[in-house]
Amino acid sequence: MLHLSDFAGRLLRTDEAETLGKPTHLLAEEAIDAGRYEEAKQLTRTAHDEFKSLHDLYCDWMWDMLGKIAERFGEAEVYVMLRATQDKWMLRRTWKAFRKMPVKTQVDLTAEMMRAHRSGPAQDGELTVSEDDEKFAITMDPCGSGGRMRRGDSLDGTPSRLDPPYEFGTTKEAHPWSWGRKDVPYYCAHCAVNEILPIEWGGHPLWVTDFDPDAAKPCRWLFYKRPELIPENYWTRVGMEKPASFD
Numbered sequence: 001m002l003h004l005s006d007f008a009g010r011l012l013r014t015d016e017a018e019t020l021g022k023p024t025h026l027l028a029e030e031a032i033d034a035g036r037y038e039e040a041k042q043l044t045r046t047a048h049d050e051f052k053s054l055h056d057l058y059c060d061w062m063w064d065m066l067g068k069i070a071e072r073f074g075e076a077e078v079y080v081m082l083r084a085t086q087d088k089w090m091l092r093r094t095w096k097a098f099r100k101m102p103v104k105t106q107v108d109l110t111a112e113m114m115r116a117h118r119s120g121p122a123q124d125g126e127l128t129v130s131e132d133d134e135k136f137a138i139t140m141d142p143c144g145s146g147g148r149m150r151r152g153d154s155l156d157g158t159p160s161r162l163d164p165p166y167e168f169g170t171t172k173e174a175h176p177w178s179w180g181r182k183d184v185p186y187y188c189a190h191c192a193v194n195e196i197l198p199i200e201w202g203g204h205p206l207w208v209t210d211f212d213p214d215a216a217k218p219c220r221w222l223f224y225k226r227p228e229l230i231p232e233n234y235w236t237r238v239g240m241e242k243p244a245s246f247d
Helices: 024-033 037-049 052-073 076-098 103-116 146-151 189-202
Strands: 004-007 010-013 128-131 135-140 208-210 219-224
Touching: 004 037, 010 037, 024 037, 052 076, 052 146, 076 189, 103 135, 103 219, 189 208
Parallel strands: none
Antiparallel strands: 004 010, 128 135, 135 219, 208 219
16 A cells, blocks of 8 residues: 655655555556556656755765865866776767767757756755757756755755855865866766866767856756857866857
8 A cells, every 4th residue: 555654855755665666657557557646646746755865965976076075186187087987988979979969869869868857946856957059058946966065055054065064175276177176066067077078088078067056046958059148258268269150
């Protein structure tokens, strides 16, 4: 039998052992089919909340781990480690797929990812997507990882990961892999690497991050419709030059 209980301000499934392992979204479908619509709504909310603790744990852990690498080996090693993973498989597979797609499809897939990333003030995946003649913009206020960690978690009531008890690290010097800035969270630096590698591989970034040092400001990802429309500063801030032309 299905049971939903309040746990730390959210719904927690406490049903019997024989159903406790069944995916929540399948239970929601069963409730819809049976006409139990209020139960289905609750299950839908529960299914979303189920991902929060593990999602946030891994984001916090990654930032803390990168900081520990910087403390022990020097912050240049953070860039080495980010490249070692993003170059080998993580961004590499995105590059192979995205360069064959229309920009709008790239935006569609990225919006899906950032919804799943629990962006938005309620951590429910809310984004703002806009378009002008040159580009699409995905605005996250905040993004569900670096933005949430920098601001602090309003749902959990925990402080910024820059403050005690976390005190996660930021760049002590300005680097190309931190957009030429000091005080960039080591976690957020992976977004700069997301720009550097495609420039190396194909001459231009797939998208660029509009990073603001003020954590209260939203973060934006910009997808330009043609590489030549991307402003030159998005190359120079990562220590590169914009090509005179693109194939």
